[in-house]
Amino acid sequence: MTSKSGDVIFLLYLLFAMFKSTFGKNSVFEIDKDATSKGYPRDSLSNFTEFARNYGYKAEEHTVITEDGYILSVFRIPKGKNCRGRIRQPPVLLMHGLLQSSDSWLDAGPSAGLAFLISDACYDLWVGNVRGTYYGRRNVRLNPDTDAQFWNFDTHDMGKLDVPAIIDYMLNETGSSKLNYVGFSQGARIFYIMCSETSGYCDKIIVFINLAPAARLKYTSSMPILLVIPFFVLTEPLLSSPRELEVFQKGGVIQKAASFLCKDNILAGTVCRVGLTLYNSYDPGSILTQTIRVLFGHFPAGTSFRNLAFYGQNVVSGKFQKYDYGPSKNVEVYGTVQPPLYNLNRTNIPVVLIYGENDVLVDSKDVQWLSTQLPNLIESYQVRRLAWTHLDNCYSQYTNVTIFPKIHEYLQKYSKDGSV
Incomplete structure (x- = not known):
C-alpha cells in the first residue's frame, strides 16, 4: 500500500469515526415520541401488519430462521381486500431493495403500493425481509449490539441463506411445490446469487420477475453513490465494533432526522424531494408528497457496512462477482487471485426484466447486458414512462399503470386458480 493511499484510508476512517461518535445510534440526537408524534403520518409510524390493517387488509407476521441463525420477519397478505375471485396458485414472494424493508411495498398506499396491488389481484402474497433490516436484526446466537460477527454479511449471504430459508418456509406453510418471485434491485440480485450458489432452489420458482435488477453495476451514475463508494470500499477492513458495522439503521440519525423533517408537508415536497432526486434522478410528479412523508418512517431500514462495501467493489470492478478479499485471501477462499463471477447461466427458469431508461442506479445498459x-429470458421490458427512476418501482403513484400490468401479466400466465 502506498503512503498516499494509506493517508486516504486513514482520513476516511477518521471522518467515519467522528461521524459515528457524534451522530451514532446512541447519540443525544433523539426524537421524543410523546412530544412530536402528532405531526407524523399514521402510516409512517406503522409496521407492516399495522399499515395493512390501516386500509382494511389482513396481514400475518411469520418468523423464518436461516441456517446460520438469523431470525427474519416475513409478512403475508393471504387475500387482498379487493380480491373478488379465487386465490391463484402458486404463492408469490415479493422482495425489497437495498436499505429497504417489506414496508416499502406499502408506502405508496393502496392505490399504488405493489403489496396492495398484487394481493388485490387475488395472489397469496408473501413479502420478505433480509438480515440487517429492522425486521432481520435478530439471531439465535448473536447479539447485533455486542457481537461484530452479526454484521459480517453481504448480499452473498442473503442469496445463499436468507432467500432459500424463506422459500422453504413458504412452501411448507402453503403446501405448494413452487412459487413465483418478484424482486426489486437487491431483491433480484440475491435471487441470481441463490441460483448460482445453491442447488435445487432455482427450480422451486416458476417465473422470476425482475424490477431494476442490481446484478452488474458497471454504469451506475448516481453522483452521491459514486462519491461515497470509495469510503465504504477503503474503510470496511478497518472496522471492528458492531456500532461501526451497522449502517443506515432505522432509529439511526439519518433515518430519524429524515423522518422528523419530512413529516412536514412543505419540507417533504421541497427539501426531501430534492434529496431523493439527487440520489435517484428526477421524475416530476411521480412520487406524491404524502408518500415521501410516509416512506422516511421506514427508510433507510439498515444493513451492514460490509454489504455496502461489496456493492462498491462491484461498481468499481464493473463485474457481478463475489467479495474481493485481496489477492492472498482470495486464493485461500476461492483458489484464485481474482474473485469468481456469479454464474448467471444457472438461472435457467423463465425470467422477465423490467427497467427504466432514467434509472441512474441500475442503468439500462447493465440490464441489457444481463x-x-x-x-x-422471456421478455426485457422498458417502462414506457421515459422519466421512470429506480425508486419509482416502489413509490410512484403510477405503478398501477406502468409496471403492475406487466407483473400481473406474467404472474397470471404462470399461475392457476386455486381454492378461495
Missing part, C-alpha cells in the same frame, strides 16, 4: 447472459 439480458444477454440469461438462458431463459
